[in-house]
Amino acid sequence: MAVDDIHPFDPLTLDEIQTAISVVKKAHGDNVFFNVVSLQEPRKAEMTAWLANPDTAPRPKRVADVVVIAPGNKVYDGLVDIADAKIVGWKLLDGEQPIITMEELQLVEHIVRKDPAVIEQCRISGIPAEDMHKVYCDPWTIGYDERFGSTARLQQALMYYRPDVDVCQYQYPLDFCPIYDADKQQIIAIDIPKIRRPLSTVPPIDYHPEAVELRGGYRTDIKPLNITQPEGVSFTVKGREVEWQNWKFHIGFNYREGIVLNNITFNDHGDVRPIFYRMSLAEMVVPYGNPEHPHQRKHALDQGEYGAGYMANSLSLGCDCKGSIHYLDAHFPTRDGGLRTIKNAICIHEEDSGILFKHSDFRDDSVIVTRGRKLIIQQIFTAANYEYVVAWIFHQDGTIQPEIKLTGILNTYAMLPDEDTHGWGTQVYPGVNAHNHQHLFCLRINPNVDGPNNTVFVNDALASDAPVGSPENFYGNAFFCRRTKLATTGASMTDYSGATSRTWEIANTSKLNPYSRKPSSYKLVSREVPGLLPKEGSLVWKRAAFARHAVHVTKYRDDQLWPAGRHVPQTSGEPSRGLPEWIGDGTESIEDTDVVLWHTFGLTHFPAPEDFPVMPAEPMSLLLRPRNFFISNPVMDVPPSYASTPSQVAAGNQGVLNAADKMSKLAFTNGGSCCASNGTNGVNGH
């Protein structure tokens, strides 16, 4: 690919990854491992200049951000200038563990199966030595364990058994937990609980076709539903830049955040208005609520520890995605310095979104009804047992809707049949304990609402203070929106308030709406905001500090991207890396400047048998809505399905606009294409 065809936000191409690898190997020998070879985010000042003048401004350099492990388990953060093919940064780390790679994970199970101490524990559990090939493990990073610290690279092996290779292992958890040293490639300890819980002997429940057939087979009453776009799609893709319905943005992707949306703008009647410079899920944490040892180590920060990009599924047309779909691939290094591609890591498609707006006049049934569309940019990543379906949904009215659906399989632990779980978990199947947990995601937004200098406000809906019967509030109905400016990083640490329907507003106080006189803004409307249940001072609270509050706001600085720190595995949380460092002492001004808003949202999950052995997708979403950004409804120029005015109705419906979808049919007749009049026999309601 010609250098000039590469957009500065594009992920590194295969050639660029290869270049970086070659440069490093040339300098440091062949015997190095590559945990990361990824795009260093362009410096914002350069990028902003280039975006304003792509033909004349200097093109930001392509630099690879690398994490390399050299012999002796020396870990380096490096930067490689691609064009110049040279290392421009190289730093030895001390006591930091880089992201876990897929190759490292694949290795653990083999070693676990051969370890004599593990074999002995399996025997105690009821698994004979000759059946060790039926023993499996999900090799999580250890997280943090104060007995071991951060110098040695460690994983905890969550243990399972499969009586047959196709059986869902999560119904046969084992009660002990080997600790694996990745440097030595051996088991160095096993956490053995006081109460032993031998292997369950309950027959399995499975979701694969053979199991379903044994239970009576699949449903045969689901009729096909076809979604087609015979004239093609309404979006265009040039490289990685998408345009659709006034939206324009660049789709980035990296090993840890997965999808990154860059330079989101909206064409407002010819005026291309910036909205967000960059938006992504920057981190997440899944803390489990069982205080018994060693379950406190279960609080995966899946993005910093394993990577939403590294774990991305290769999406499949007609399965994961239905309709007319465009795909983008993802390219990564392999650990030993090769190259790999996840085909179809990202999908793009549009969907009908139902009624966009409608109004009828009760006097004469004159009516307008207009249907809407939405555009979806989606990926799925598998974090061992769980699947996360992450969608970035764009609406024609300027709303952006991040949505996450949880599916896959619960994390499970052994239990004695009908054992008392003490409220820390639920028996979802005999002998299977699914612990309480949360899924908390950190949405990172670097806004650019009508320009880079923005201010964040908290909005609370409040009743007037004036009492009922007072002159100011005689009938007691008065209420208003209280806007509180978040002027400093300290003040920015705010939580959700259900009682006040709290929202956050990202405003450009220099640009007042000419009608409302309120600042042009995007409002964060987020209702699944549970708050971090692990307490202040807890291990999770220290390691995943971003989750302490619903919102933090910091001043923009290059490279402040990942709120739990750059290298997450085995951080102790003392000190807390990432966001707390950037918040600092809380005094920094974040008023009318380039800011980053970090929003933590998610769910608290108390499992139930419905979730097992695989979970029906549970959705959560939030909205970023334009408020006082536009001067009027921005979608009046979307063609209606039907429109009649009072004068047209009075003239017997002469000249009405009738564009009803002709492919729609009555469900139970063969009546041809529909009559599309909004005919009501004059009886439409009030």
Added chain:
Amino acid sequence: MAVDDIHPFDPLTLDEIQTAISVVKKAHGDNVFFNVVSLQEPRKAEMTAWLANPDTAPRPKRVADVVVIAPGNKVYDGLVDIADAKIVGWKLLDGEQPIITMEELQLVEHIVRKDPAVIEQCRISGIPAEDMHKVYCDPWTIGYDERFGSTARLQQALMYYRPDVDVCQYQYPLDFCPIYDADKQQIIAIDIPKIRRPLSTVPPIDYHPEAVELRGGYRTDIKPLNITQPEGVSFTVKGREVEWQNWKFHIGFNYREGIVLNNITFNDHGDVRPIFYRMSLAEMVVPYGNPEHPHQRKHALDQGEYGAGYMANSLSLGCDCKGSIHYLDAHFPTRDGGLRTIKNAICIHEEDSGILFKHSDFRDDSVIVTRGRKLIIQQIFTAANYEYVVAWIFHQDGTIQPEIKLTGILNTYAMLPDEDTHGWGTQVYPGVNAHNHQHLFCLRINPNVDGPNNTVFVNDALASDAPVGSPENFYGNAFFCRRTKLATTGASMTDYSGATSRTWEIANTSKLNPYSRKPSSYKLVSREVPGLLPKEGSLVWKRAAFARHAVHVTKYRDDQLWPAGRHVPQTSGEPSRGLPEWIGDGTESIEDTDVVLWHTFGLTHFPAPEDFPVMPAEPMSLLLRPRNFFISNPVMDVPPSYASTPSQVAAGNQGVLNAADKMSKLAFTNGGSCCASNGTNGVNGH
């Protein structure tokens, strides 16, 4: 229609309405008006017996619930036995005003235009007498005004102007408010504000095609998107009973609640399990937050005052509804004793719902991915300026999702250009003040979770009390779900807590899940729960008492249906009718018995110019989810799009189940039907 073909939950047929009308006229003369002729809900004891034994149990009688206005403005509540064609109940009301009918509303504008005092106020506003045909009014019920009380039937005329018949009137509000006496058919007073705000002279902004063409025309870049079901739909409809994907329920409909869902059951592997006996939106209130007189009168209880059924739109194939659609009509009396039908008042269709569940094994990329469907029962009603799109969404996994989308037009009031609205409203267009308001809906559920005796619990997610570092909570991560039984009507009055992710659980404590040992339940997961902003003691708080709390629970009694009272217009709220009467002194037990749960949810709306002149649809929804109701994932038997097991992958993908949707295509190539393997080149993520 043969009597035996009429299901006891069916709305009255046209013949039955005719019979009731004839019976009443015969007894009371022709000179009577019919505000209501509707099905009296069958007595539950009889209905339950019949549902259990439809062939042998006595069929519940068909009785019409009528509201009749006789000469002298005497209002009667009546009951008419249809089969016997006789009146079996007849009661004169005193000081109660029945629902406003469409015919009453249509009349007001004509009278307003001719009233000399109104003409004078229009002249003062800048409208000459010869232009009175350009003056319009939305004739709301007066609500409650203490100067006038409830004996005379009154409406308040919200005044508007249209320079041309096709112009959106809401941009030209007039500042005075005539009070109309419906008995006398004349204007009896006009509320004239201290500050006069003459008619705006700002040029109009409109959304009809001609206006859009003048602004540059419609978008031409939206490509068709077709949704078709060439083999028909997956649901069956027998009369008004729907069956789809293990669901079975009856669709009722009446003049005030609109859609009613009766006898909802789920076929769990041959065991037909009851879930809800009846579910509907039973009332709503839209309180405005401007304390200045007379805006406190703006708090429409649209369902009790005008009727979601009476105001129902006639839905249009290919416009309101896209795909393969089944419609049901609605039949009502006319005020003068005729009959009317709203064709296509209710639509039923299914949609693809994205991924239902998915799991991949990181070791070998063996995978299952299954797509889901949802069934939607929908209506739209127009309440003067606003539209409400009400959808009842059924999911295959047992979840029921009520969803409401708000669209239509903001209520507006006059303002001087750039006048200070004092935070009570927003200038959404020059001279147009849109006041703060809430939309609050009351969901009424008579549950039947595995039987009629249920108990409601509140669930709160809480951190353990035990401090970090204590033996019970050493690492500080412990959290659990606290379940609090709502044992009495008094205890049942509960509010939302965002901090504890509060949910409510409708449980059958006699039926424990065999695995989790928790009661079979349906959980109410509702996050748009703003709380009533008008204060305690306010007019709205008195009249719309259901909105005081997120949840109330009462003991089931026949005819306790409408939580703001049976006859809502002009109630004073002293005493508060409906729900407070049923809550009583709060001591009644609601434990393990037939209960009704009343849930108030909605939005607080601070308008912005984006909402004008017509509002892009704003959605809200809540979930009713089965928890500990099923013993495992209830949708494993939905056919997957693709399924491969580890043994199949090891055998080179021999025998995998590949049912990828062949109609799905790549957006930008002509490549034929897709390759549907979840082929990853062995590089699927962790």
